[in-house]
Every structure is written in C-alpha cells, then in structure tokens.
Amino acid sequence: MQTAEIHRRWLDFFEKRGHTVVPSASLVSDDPSLMFTVAGMVPFVPYLSGLVPAPYPSATSVQKCIRTNDIEEVGKTPRHGTFFQMCGNFSFGDYFKEGAIRFAWELLTASEEEGGLGFDPEDLWVTVYEEDDEARALWREIAGLPDERIQGLGKDTNYWSTGQPGPAGPCSEIFFDRGPEYGIDGGPATDDDRYVEIWNLVFMQYAITDVKSKTDFTIVGELPKKNIDTGLGLERVAFIKQGVENMYEIDQVRPVLDRAAELAGKVYGENEADDVRLRVIADHVRSGLMLIADGVTPSNEGRGYILRRLLRRVILSMRLLGVDGPSFAELFPVSRDAMKGGYPEVERDFDFISRAAYAEEKTFLRTLASGIQILDTAVETAKGASAAVAGDTAFLLHDTHGFPIELTLEIAEEAGVAVDRGVFTTLMQEQRDRAKADAKAKKGQRADLSVYKELRGLGETVFTGYDELVHESRVLGIVVDGAPATEAREGDVAELVLAETSLWAESGGQDSDQGVIVGDGFEAEVLDVQRPVPGLVVHTVRVTVGTVGLDARAETRVDADYRRGATQAHSGTHIVHAALRDVLGPNAHQAGSYNKAGYLRLDFTHSDALSAETKSEIEEISNLAIRSDYEVVTREMALDEAKALGAMALFGEKYGDRVRVVDIGGPWSRELCAGTHVSSSAEVGMINLVSESSVGSTNRRVESLVGLEAFRNFAAERTIVQQLTSGLKVPRVELVSKVQDLSAQLRAAEKKIAALEAERLAQRVPELLAGAEEIGGLRVVLASLGRVGSADDLRGLALQLREQLGSAAGAVVLAGEADGKPVVIAATTAAGRDSGVRAGDLAKLGAKVLGGGGGGKPDLAQGGGTDPSKIGEALAEIRRSLGG
Structure with missing residues (x-):
C-alpha cells in the first residue's frame, strides 16, 4: 500500500465519521516557542488547551512535521526521521475515550477492501497508563484484546502534558509486533525494536498544576470539556504495509537512497556504515525539499541553520561514500517526483527549491575545500611533532568553517594521526551550554499565553x-x-x-x-x-x-501621520516586489519583509548581488508605478478564488479560508495581504533604494526610504554635494572626476611614502644582521623597529633578513607599531624548522603578550594585539621560549 494511499484512506475514514478535514499547516510553526511544527497536534493546541474556541467539534489532518532532536539516530533505527507525516484525529469535547479507541481499532483492522488498513489483530499490542482502568476495560470490550496484550506503563511513557500547568491526561499507544526475528518476546514493555509504535491516543481529561517534572505534578480536577488528540505515524505504517525494513525504504524515500547508491557505486545492504549514510541522505534530502517548499532557506540562525545542517549532512555523507562533487541536481529531482503526489507544491515551486539547495551545496563544497587546506597544515604539523591534531583546530574548523568533525577524523586517520577529541568535546559542550543558556533566557522572556x-x-x-x-x-x-x-x-x-x-x-x-x-x-x-x-x-x-x-x-x-507613512511603506513594499520581478524574473520571490512609516525592507530569493544599473532600474520602475497613479484595490474572497486570479501567496505566510487581495494597477501587483494600504500608488510619494545586501546564499535584501523620508534623504545628499562643490570649487558635473583625481593623487603619494619606508627599513638589514644573537643553537634576529608604515613593510624586511641567514638554523622576529597597533612578524629558515622552531608558535606567543592573537605557517607568521607598550615584553618572552 503506497504512502499516499494510506494518507487518502485516513482522511476518507474520518471525514465519513463527521470530522472536518483540515489541510496540513506549514512546517514553520505559528507557536513562538517552537521553531517547527513538531507534531500533528501543534496547529490544534489553541483549541485543545481552550485558549481559542474550536471552530468544529472534531477534525482530522495529515500534518507535515520536522524534528531534529534525534538527528544522530537517523539512519541507525527503522523509525527515526527528521521529516515525517502525522495522521491525527481530534475531538474538542465531541467524543472521548470510547470513540477514540473504537475509531482506531476499526480503521486499523478493517480489511483493505472495506477502506481500512488491514492489520491482523493478532499483531497488535496496546499500552495504557497503569492507573487508567477505564482505557484497559475499553480495549478489552471494543478490541477483544487479552489482558497480556494490554500493558500498563508509568507516567514517563503513558501520560501527556505540555510540561506546564494546564491540560493533561493519560495516553494509550498501539504497537505492531514485527515478529520474533526482530527481537525478544514480551510486548512493548520490553522497549525492543521488535514492537513498533504506530498510534498514540491522548485522553486530555485533567487540569494539572505545580509541575516540577514530567512525572511530578498535581492533578487539580477534571477538565470541563475533555478532548482527544491522536497521532498515527504515516511512515511507520507505510514501511509495515509495504513489507520493508524501515521508513527509509518506503516509496516516498527509497528512490533517493537508490540514486545516491548509484552515484556512489555502492550496493545498499552490503555494508552497514554505507547503508546508514545512504539512509541519512534519503531522509535529509526529503526534509530539505519540504522545508524549502515551506519558505525556509539556508542561513546561520534559526530555522535556516537547521536546514543548512541537514543539507550539509547530505553533502558530508555523499563525500564519505566517495562522491566529492555536486550531487543535489541528481537527488532533489528524485525526491520531488516521490513527494509530488501528496504535495504538488514541490513540483510547482521546484525552480525556487532547487536554486536554494544547489546554491547551498556550491557554497559548502567551497567551504570543504578551504577547510581541507587548513586541516592539511594541521596534519603536517601533527606529523612533525608526533602529536595529534589540536582539538581547538578541529573546533575552529567545525565552528567557523562548518567543517564536520567526522570528516576531520577521517582525513586525520588516513594520514596516520589522531585528533584531540577531548579538547574538541569540551569546546563543543561549552558552546552547547552557552546556546542552552541563551535559549533559556529567551524562553523566560516570553509571556505565559x-x-x-x-x-x-x-x-x-x-x-x-x-x-x-x-x-x-x-x-x-x-x-x-x-x-x-x-x-x-x-x-x-x-x-x-x-x-x-x-x-x-x-x-x-x-x-x-x-x-x-x-x-x-x-x-x-x-x-x-x-x-x-x-x-x-x-x-x-x-x-x-x-x-x-x-x-x-x-x-x-x-496617529494619522504614522498610519499614512505605514500605508505608504506597505504599498511601497508591494511596488518594489513587483519591480523586482519585472527586472529579475518571476523566480524573485519575496522571502520576508518589514515596513513602518518611512521605511521598508524586502528580502527576496536571488543568488547574485544586484549591479548599480539593476538597482537603478528597479528604483525607476517603482517610481514610474507611483507616477502612474495606479488604483489600489482591496477585496476579500475565498483563498482558492484568490489563487485562481493569480494572487501571490508568499513563502512562509499562512492564510485562512478567507483572504484579502491587494491589487496595484490590476494584475501588475496582485498579492494576498491583510495590511493597510494607500488608495492609489501616487500616495506612496517616492521610493529611494538606499541599500542592497546578502542575507544568505540564496536571499538578498533591499532597503528603501519611502515618502517624506525618501525626500529628506535626497535633500541631505543634495546638501553634501553642494558642500563638496563649494569646498573643491568645481561645478557639480565635474565633481566626480575631481574626487577621482584627488583619490589618484592620494594613492600615488601613499605609494611613494610606502616605497620610501621600505627603502628605509631595507637600509637597516646590515645593522640587524650584525645584532643577530646565538640562542639555543639558532641564529636569531630579534628586534623592535618602533613605528612602521604597515605590517607588509615589516614582513618584507623579515623575509630579506631570513634570506641573508642562508642555510643556517635561524629565525627572525621583528615587532613594530603600525597604525597605532602592535604587530609581530616571525620567519624561520628551513634548518630552523628542522630543529623544531615554528614561526606560527613564535607569532602566537608574542601576540598573546600584546593582548591579541596570531599564527600562520611554520615558515612565516604574523600576530597582533592592542598594547604597543608591551612590545619589549613580547620579544623577551619569545627569547625565553627559544632558550635565551
């Protein structure tokens, strides 16, 4: 039975029994405490908790979900996936335990010909809360289950609450027995993989308070309206019904796994380590596809960071399978074709989805290339010192360059050196603790809803x-x-x-x-x-x-003035969006916006920076639309009707059954929008694009001043131009060429000064060589040169001195003050490095004394700091380290 067929049967079964079919909500949760929709009940929480009156007595859905808390288990167990679909039926005071149990048993055990799922009752076990005698009796009565297949468990597994004061209640879980070949006998209580949980029935019947933990709370009484919240794992039922071993082998996932194996030249089932990687790839590609389809794009924070992590784990897994080049263009279309039956939007929006995914892959492959260069140097250093790759280097690669520890370990192992995992683990834990403390602080700032x-x-x-x-x-x-x-x-x-x-x-x-x-x-x-x-x-x-x-x-x-400015900015956002699409094409989707009186910010999907000419064209089209005095019309209509008219539904936004459509110039700009707007485009006044920047590998941002603020900005720039023309005594048309001439003269003068400075320093070579010291068997030039033009000048002098040392075992360490900051340069000869002296170590030591940091290659390195008065102390510390 195909996954989409199980999906259809579920909704059909409950719709025929009076439930309202509710479409899946976005993976991006409305709940401010959640990053993603993590369970089927999340969209219904306001109704289940009584915060908002339920618009229907009972409902059913198949909800898209994302969970990444068990990401390390993906591929290793038959049931852990980051993206999954939760089938749910919900009652808001309509029916309770008996109805929920009866519906569940009927759907599971009715034959496929009757529209059921066709499970053999002999294969099913249930668990109940150990004190819930009512549920136990109902299972005996309705399902005819013997007592030994109804197991009572404690609060830690069979009692549901939000973890806060409010609604709570016992739950009952249904398990499928895969048979003795999959594990030990004894039922779900054994917690063995043989018994797969497929359905959880939550009986929300009590109010609790004084919540100290999941199992320590006080029941204060029964709820006035008892609710039902159930969830059946679609992927879990699919792998059982399809007769495969795990969720990665079902019809919606297996095609990606097979294509990845083909690209890597692997045979699935031959090697467990390779199989885990293939399952990770299949799972994460699907998750990435569905997240991007719901408007999430890769970034360094929040939801975008989770998506980025999933995509990069795919790239890493492909690399560990031997595929070093791009693979997304092969994998994502396969996932699209597997998922489009249930989610047609993945095909409709695939151009946007693929561009976001492919750009992230391109970026990370470059990151891997640069990370490997750093790691190669660290490996060579470890070989020379008969030591392990430093844990802080491994953490730097992971934290700053996005270089996974798994790849660091693999490359180091191939080179015959270890990695200091202890230091790496400590640094990672410190980072997690900081993140947890930050998250806790932010959570504490949120009001209790x-x-x-x-x-x-x-x-x-x-x-x-x-x-x-x-x-x-x-x-x-x-x-x-x-x-x-x-x-x-x-x-x-x-x-x-x-x-x-x-x-x-x-x-x-x-x-x-x-x-x-x-x-x-x-x-x-x-x-x-x-x-x-x-x-x-x-x-x-x-x-x-x-x-x-x-x-x-x-x-x-x-405030009438503020509202006027806000409506100008909001209508201006629509105008700039339409202008962007005119210039860049229909793939330039809005990906977020913010507007207030006098200002708008618009994020949009595009990979490349906009040229000055492109920005001017967008600005001109926007202002021509304003001058054209287009009529702005707002209408309320059904969502399907609005989409049929071509109204844009923006990524990441959520809409009800009734929506407002805002037209500017008819179809020129037609978007779903509930905001306030001007009545004609001329009222916007003026658009002044003041900046354009990157907000991710696939997103750009434009910022604009609007209306009176735009005029004031132009007026301020006019004043600056007038001051410049007056001060330089040139007409406005000659101002640019005059500034360019002055800049060229300044650069020429700086170049001449730099040459003179370099010549002055070069004249000191004989003097500095004459002052070379013998320290620890090395010939060492150690000197402070006072103020210098730049660090480059100091580096050039150090290289000249090193060359003069010839084949001797030697080192050069020079320090000086450039632009008010101390700088130290270290250089070593080949014989000096053979004796164990590393320029990077010397520079780092000096920089530490100077209050900064430094490092570099064993032959040449640089450090800096904040306190020039400690240059003498830094050189003395370096001398001591060399044995002087």
Whole structure:
C-alpha cells in the first residue's frame, strides 16, 4: 500500500465519521516557542488547551512535521526521521475515550477492501497508563484484546502534558509486533525494536498544576470539556504495509537512497556504515525539499541553520561514500517526483527549491575545500611533532568553517594521526551550554499565553482600522506584569484587550500603529500592538493620565501621520516586489519583509548581488508605478478564488479560508495581504533604494526610504554635494572626476611614502644582521623597529633578513607599531624548522603578550594585539621560549 494511499484512506475514514478535514499547516510553526511544527497536534493546541474556541467539534489532518532532536539516530533505527507525516484525529469535547479507541481499532483492522488498513489483530499490542482502568476495560470490550496484550506503563511513557500547568491526561499507544526475528518476546514493555509504535491516543481529561517534572505534578480536577488528540505515524505504517525494513525504504524515500547508491557505486545492504549514510541522505534530502517548499532557506540562525545542517549532512555523507562533487541536481529531482503526489507544491515551486539547495551545496563544497587546506597544515604539523591534531583546530574548523568533525577524523586517520577529541568535546559542550543558556533566557522572556485564555474566550477582537482611525470600544481585559488585573493606574505599563480596535497589530511585515487609547478620566500611550494568540489583539500601553478599569469605555485613536507613512511603506513594499520581478524574473520571490512609516525592507530569493544599473532600474520602475497613479484595490474572497486570479501567496505566510487581495494597477501587483494600504500608488510619494545586501546564499535584501523620508534623504545628499562643490570649487558635473583625481593623487603619494619606508627599513638589514644573537643553537634576529608604515613593510624586511641567514638554523622576529597597533612578524629558515622552531608558535606567543592573537605557517607568521607598550615584553618572552 503506497504512502499516499494510506494518507487518502485516513482522511476518507474520518471525514465519513463527521470530522472536518483540515489541510496540513506549514512546517514553520505559528507557536513562538517552537521553531517547527513538531507534531500533528501543534496547529490544534489553541483549541485543545481552550485558549481559542474550536471552530468544529472534531477534525482530522495529515500534518507535515520536522524534528531534529534525534538527528544522530537517523539512519541507525527503522523509525527515526527528521521529516515525517502525522495522521491525527481530534475531538474538542465531541467524543472521548470510547470513540477514540473504537475509531482506531476499526480503521486499523478493517480489511483493505472495506477502506481500512488491514492489520491482523493478532499483531497488535496496546499500552495504557497503569492507573487508567477505564482505557484497559475499553480495549478489552471494543478490541477483544487479552489482558497480556494490554500493558500498563508509568507516567514517563503513558501520560501527556505540555510540561506546564494546564491540560493533561493519560495516553494509550498501539504497537505492531514485527515478529520474533526482530527481537525478544514480551510486548512493548520490553522497549525492543521488535514492537513498533504506530498510534498514540491522548485522553486530555485533567487540569494539572505545580509541575516540577514530567512525572511530578498535581492533578487539580477534571477538565470541563475533555478532548482527544491522536497521532498515527504515516511512515511507520507505510514501511509495515509495504513489507520493508524501515521508513527509509518506503516509496516516498527509497528512490533517493537508490540514486545516491548509484552515484556512489555502492550496493545498499552490503555494508552497514554505507547503508546508514545512504539512509541519512534519503531522509535529509526529503526534509530539505519540504522545508524549502515551506519558505525556509539556508542561513546561520534559526530555522535556516537547521536546514543548512541537514543539507550539509547530505553533502558530508555523499563525500564519505566517495562522491566529492555536486550531487543535489541528481537527488532533489528524485525526491520531488516521490513527494509530488501528496504535495504538488514541490513540483510547482521546484525552480525556487532547487536554486536554494544547489546554491547551498556550491557554497559548502567551497567551504570543504578551504577547510581541507587548513586541516592539511594541521596534519603536517601533527606529523612533525608526533602529536595529534589540536582539538581547538578541529573546533575552529567545525565552528567557523562548518567543517564536520567526522570528516576531520577521517582525513586525520588516513594520514596516520589522531585528533584531540577531548579538547574538541569540551569546546563543543561549552558552546552547547552557552546556546542552552541563551535559549533559556529567551524562553523566560516570553509571556505565559495562558493569561490570554479567558480573554480570547470572550470573542475575537474586531479590527476596524481599514475604514477608520478612531473607534469607540470597551475594555474587556487588563494584564499587568503578566497577570490579570482589574485596573491600571497612571504610570503603569499594562496590556489592554478591547472588544474592537482601529489600531493595527504587528503582522504581515507591517509594524504596529502608534496612537493613544482614551476614556473617561484616563489616557494611555500605545507602545505596541500584538496578536499573542490567533484572534486576540493586545495593546501594550503606558497609562499617562488617570486609571483605566475593566469594562471602561475606551476610544482607540491612531496617529494619522504614522498610519499614512505605514500605508505608504506597505504599498511601497508591494511596488518594489513587483519591480523586482519585472527586472529579475518571476523566480524573485519575496522571502520576508518589514515596513513602518518611512521605511521598508524586502528580502527576496536571488543568488547574485544586484549591479548599480539593476538597482537603478528597479528604483525607476517603482517610481514610474507611483507616477502612474495606479488604483489600489482591496477585496476579500475565498483563498482558492484568490489563487485562481493569480494572487501571490508568499513563502512562509499562512492564510485562512478567507483572504484579502491587494491589487496595484490590476494584475501588475496582485498579492494576498491583510495590511493597510494607500488608495492609489501616487500616495506612496517616492521610493529611494538606499541599500542592497546578502542575507544568505540564496536571499538578498533591499532597503528603501519611502515618502517624506525618501525626500529628506535626497535633500541631505543634495546638501553634501553642494558642500563638496563649494569646498573643491568645481561645478557639480565635474565633481566626480575631481574626487577621482584627488583619490589618484592620494594613492600615488601613499605609494611613494610606502616605497620610501621600505627603502628605509631595507637600509637597516646590515645593522640587524650584525645584532643577530646565538640562542639555543639558532641564529636569531630579534628586534623592535618602533613605528612602521604597515605590517607588509615589516614582513618584507623579515623575509630579506631570513634570506641573508642562508642555510643556517635561524629565525627572525621583528615587532613594530603600525597604525597605532602592535604587530609581530616571525620567519624561520628551513634548518630552523628542522630543529623544531615554528614561526606560527613564535607569532602566537608574542601576540598573546600584546593582548591579541596570531599564527600562520611554520615558515612565516604574523600576530597582533592592542598594547604597543608591551612590545619589549613580547620579544623577551619569545627569547625565553627559544632558550635565551
């Protein structure tokens, strides 16, 4: 049974039993505490927790998920994958334990001809929470399971909670017995791979508090509305139904594995180490494909870093299989073809997906090449000293150059040297501890969303700001210091929830409005407006006059000048996006934006920097659109209707069934957007592109000033030009050539000064050679030269002196002050290096005394620091290290 068929049967089964079919949410989670959607229930958490009223009594979905906490286990077990699909059925007070157990058993054991999954009941075991006698009895009654195949387990495995005060409850898991050839007898309690968990039923029935750990909490009572949350692992069922050994061999994954094996000249099943690498490749390519399809692009932080890590693990695994060159162009199309049946977007957006993946591969292959050069030097040093590659070098390669430790170990092993894993492991642990502390600090800064639960239950906040800037409402809720309050007094910073508001809450790239909230006897300055949970608008305010209390009349007043600037910037973002696509082509997708009054920032998918001519063309097209005074029309319609009209749905954005479509000049710019906009393009005023930069291997960023801010910037530049023309006494048309002439004269003068400085230093060669010392069997030139033109001058003199030392075992160490900073240069002769002296060690030692760092090759190295007064001390330390 193909994976897509299991997917279809699941949704069909539950739809026929009254469940609303909910499409998979994006892999990018709405939950601020989660980087990705990590489980099928994540999109339903607001309903399951009661934070937001459920729009339907029961639902079903097949949800895309990403988990990387067990990434090291990928390929080694039959069930660990970074991308997986979770089939779920959910009840929000509709049915409970009996319904959930009955549905599960019916779907699993009904014949394939009847629309079921056709499992033999004799192959199925279940676990229940050891104190849940009700669930045990229901399994006996509904499924007819004997007691020995219903195993009771403790809270650590069969009790669910969020880890925080709130809803919780026992769970029941269903396992498939693969047979005695896969392990020991004894059921799931043995925790053996023979028994594969395929379905987990969570019975959310209690409220808990005083949560100290997963197993230590206090049950305070039953929930008023009991919920069901279940999840069946699609890949796990697929590998069982397809009769293969693991999830990497199912129809959606195996084709990539086979193509990788073909490229590497390997036969899957012959060598376990190679098999693990092939399974990692197959899993990670699919994960990369699906993440990029949901708008994630490689970067050095957040979600982009996780994607980058997955893609680089593919490249590393291919290299360890013997494939040194690019392979993504062979692997990604195979994964696309395997996944497009369930996710047509991977075919529709494959041009964007492939360009992002291929660019990352190209970048990392260059990184590997440069890392290998550094590692080769470290290996040679280790050979000469009969030592291991330094752990800090291995960490530097890993942390700074993205060079995996696995490859460092392999190359070192081939060269016959070890790697100091102890130091490397210590440095890695220190990095993890810092990251964990940072994450914990950030997590601690987030508000407890449970405070908004009752407020959201009062209804959805109505936004009236599309049509008015002033609106009268009433105060439904007050939050002070994270806790509900009955009032907020003058001087307090508080959060206000109103029934309606004309103030825009930050979303869709548009910053929140500025303004005030006023009422009988109080006034509050609006500091921020956010939507902490779907449908609830929260105004962070500073009470400047009086006291605001619950149920008080409150009037929201938007700062009209700020809103005008914000709408100019938001409409300007759409205009710049359309201009980018006009110039660069339809593959230039928006990949993120931010706009506020007077300013816009737009990220877009493109690999190469924009030339000055291209930036000017984009700016000109944008301003021509403004001059054309295009009508700006906003319409609300069904999502499918909007897409049929060609409205752009932007990567990473999430849309409901009803959407707003914003047209500028008809189809010239047509996007899904809930933000506020001008009524005609001329109202934008002016676009002034002020910068363009890289924000990743496949993303660029343009920044622009808009409207009055754009004019002010042009006016400031005009003033600068006037000052220059006046000071240089040239007309404006000659200003550029005059500045170029002055620059050329300056460069010529600097070059002449540098030549004179080099000549002056060269004249000191005889004097410095005459002062050479015999230290530890070496002829050593050790000198401080005071102020020098540059480090290059000092390096040139050191090389001249080394040449004069000839075949003698010798070293040259020169120090000086360049541009106010101390610099030390070390050079060694071949005979000096044979005696064990390394220039890099000498430079590093001197730099340490100078308060900086340094290093280099054994024959020539450089160091620097911050304290020129310690040059004499640095040279003395180097002399002592040589035996003087």
